[in-house]
Amino acid sequence: MFIEFARPPPLPAARVRGHNARMSRPLTVHRLPPRSLAGRLFVMQVVVLAAVVAGCAALAYVNARDRADDEARHRVVATAAAVADAASVLAAVRSADPSAALQPYAERVRAGAGVDFVTIMDTRGVRWTHPDPALIGKRFLGHIGPALRGRTFTETYTGTLGPSVRVVTPVRDGSHVVALVSVGITVDTISHHLRGQLAALAAVALGALALSGLGTYVTNRRLRRHTHGMAAEELGRMYDYHQATLHALREGLVLLDADRTVVLCNDAARDLLTLRGEVVGRGVADLGLPASLTGALLSAGPRVDEVHLTAERVVLVNTSPVRGGEQRGTVVTLRDHTELQALTGELDSVRGFAEALRSQAHEAANRLHTVVSLIELGRPEEAVDFATAELRLAQALTDQVVSAVGEPVLAALLLGKAAEAHERGVDLTVTADSRIDDGVLPADLAGRDLVTLLGNLVDNAIDAAIEGSGQHGGRPSVEVTARAEDGELLLRVADSGPGVDPGAIREVFRRGWSTKSQGHGLGLALVEQTARRRGGGVSLAQGPGGGAEFTVRLPLVAPGTEVPA
Numbered sequence: 001m002f003i004e005f006a007r008p009p010p011l012p013a014a015r016v017r018g019h020n021a022r023m024s025r026p027l028t029v030h031r032l033p034p035r036s037l038a039g040r041l042f043v044m045q046v047v048v049l050a051a052v053v054a055g056c057a058a059l060a061y062v063n064a065r066d067r068a069d070d071e072a073r074h075r076v077v078a079t080a081a082a083v084a085d086a087a088s089v090l091a092a093v094r095s096a097d098p099s100a101a102l103q104p105y106a107e108r109v110r111a112g113a114g115v116d117f118v119t120i121m122d123t124r125g126v127r128w129t130h131p132d133p134a135l136i137g138k139r140f141l142g143h144i145g146p147a148l149r150g151r152t153f154t155e156t157y158t159g160t161l162g163p164s165v166r167v168v169t170p171v172r173d174g175s176h177v178v179a180l181v182s183v184g185i186t187v188d189t190i191s192h193h194l195r196g197q198l199a200a201l202a203a204v205a206l207g208a209l210a211l212s213g214l215g216t217y218v219t220n221r222r223l224r225r226h227t228h229g230m231a232a233e234e235l236g237r238m239y240d241y242h243q244a245t246l247h248a249l250r251e252g253l254v255l256l257d258a259d260r261t262v263v264l265c266n267d268a269a270r271d272l273l274t275l276r277g278e279v280v281g282r283g284v285a286d287l288g289l290p291a292s293l294t295g296a297l298l299s300a301g302p303r304v305d306e307v308h309l310t311a312e313r314v315v316l317v318n319t320s321p322v323r324g325g326e327q328r329g330t331v332v333t334l335r336d337h338t339e340l341q342a343l344t345g346e347l348d349s350v351r352g353f354a355e356a357l358r359s360q361a362h363e364a365a366n367r368l369h370t371v372v373s374l375i376e377l378g379r380p381e382e383a384v385d386f387a388t389a390e391l392r393l394a395q396a397l398t399d400q401v402v403s404a405v406g407e408p409v410l411a412a413l414l415l416g417k418a419a420e421a422h423e424r425g426v427d428l429t430v431t432a433d434s435r436i437d438d439g440v441l442p443a444d445l446a447g448r449d450l451v452t453l454l455g456n457l458v459d460n461a462i463d464a465a466i467e468g469s470g471q472h473g474g475r476p477s478v479e480v481t482a483r484a485e486d487g488e489l490l491l492r493v494a495d496s497g498p499g500v501d502p503g504a505i506r507e508v509f510r511r512g513w514s515t516k517s518q519g520h521g522l523g524l525a526l527v528e529q530t531a532r533r534r535g536g537g538v539s540l541a542q543g544p545g546g547g548a549e550f551t552v553r554l555p556l557v558a559p560g561t562e563v564p565a
Helices: 013-024 035-086 085-092 097-115 186-228 232-248 267-273 291-298 336-376 382-404 408-423 447-467 504-508 525-533
Strands: 118-123 152-160 161-172 176-184 252-257 262-265 303-309 314-323 327-336 427-431 478-485 486-494 537-542 548-555
Touching: 013 152, 035 097, 035 118, 035 161, 035 176, 035 186, 085 097, 085 161, 085 176, 097 118, 118 504, 161 186, 176 186, 176 504, 176 548, 252 267, 291 303, 291 314, 303 525, 336 382, 382 408, 408 427, 408 447, 408 478, 447 478, 447 486, 447 525, 525 537
Parallel strands: 427 478
Antiparallel strands: 118 176, 152 161, 161 176, 252 262, 252 327, 303 314, 314 327, 478 486, 486 548, 537 548
């Protein structure tokens, strides 16, 4: 037996392609952008405010309901007591037809007291009055036992008008109970009054919620402006990047607030400024920085690429005020300029050497022309004497420097400075007691430090000698002493200049001091910094010729090491 199943009709080609395309299309999940921190706080605050307002509204509703119930009880008790004590009620009870007198009276009391019913009955519970006259003469629905025993009581009971809060009190004739009075307010009436209060309560609650929401919105809008609309995760990630960047920067970064208190200082800044201990929270004036650098950090205006000296480094300082309607603080960036300053000094020395060589070449050409001219004039003896004298003077200085100073860096520096001094009309001499053998200086004493020390002192002395040439008369001169003895290197440079005012000696090694103009001197400050970094010192006294005499002393061995004989 064969069973054949009917095949479904084939799908059109276009539908097949569309179906396959839908099946092969990757599922794309669209993620909502993270809600900003201000948005999250706004939602949370609105929820909290709504919960608080709703709770307060619920408590207020319960309180209003209880107060309405208590007010209804007090009203019916007072009304019933007033009716029971009325003399007209007692007189009507004694009459032959109490209903005729009591029904109009009860209705007037009901309307005036704002209650729903005033029922006066006999001691069996038969009504004499009722809002519905058809029910007069029928039995009262409720409890009357306590009233018959002379006690006023209240209860909530369902009678002919529905559930009501009622009171039953006795009417006495002397000591006997002769009638009963029941006054009540229906629950619907109480609820109606409560609904009016509830509407007002709801309006107040909604108003409080709207006002609180508006205040929250304004506050969070300002917060969103301060956080730039970023989410909490983004702020956390930015903080992590911020910390990593600060520690990775090789430039020093210091942030100061409006009171010039440090609010941020990265590792590079601590190293460049040689800061110890906790820095954040301290004022700039309390960091122990040099006066010039402290003044730059305290300045309100920007500073661009200013060179300042710290205890061990030459630092390039840039400051930029942070303003947002009012000055909020200052951003300070620091760059290490020590190596560059040393290289600049070496480059200046090389340029000086090159300029001296150019001048010497020019002078040599002039001398050569003079010698040739003397020979052409038939005076060979005078030509020989002229050439020999010039050669003897140059060779004598070279021999003196090379024999006295075996350190090649110092020897080359002195020869170059001597040529430069000669070009500027200054006699530079090396004293006879100068002596530095090759290999005496320690390996860790870099050549650039020697160039910084002696080069700046000689340059300063040449300038001072030229400046004082008109005061002392004669040719300006500079005298250099360089020797190594007793475990220390001594470098002394004396000039024939005007000298230094004794009152300004302390200011000489401060950045910006100069005999020519304020704000340009840096060489002497670098000399003092380099000497201190090497464990030595520099002093200033009056030289033999009346000018200034600078003396640098550097230890050649570590403290406690025996000096070789």
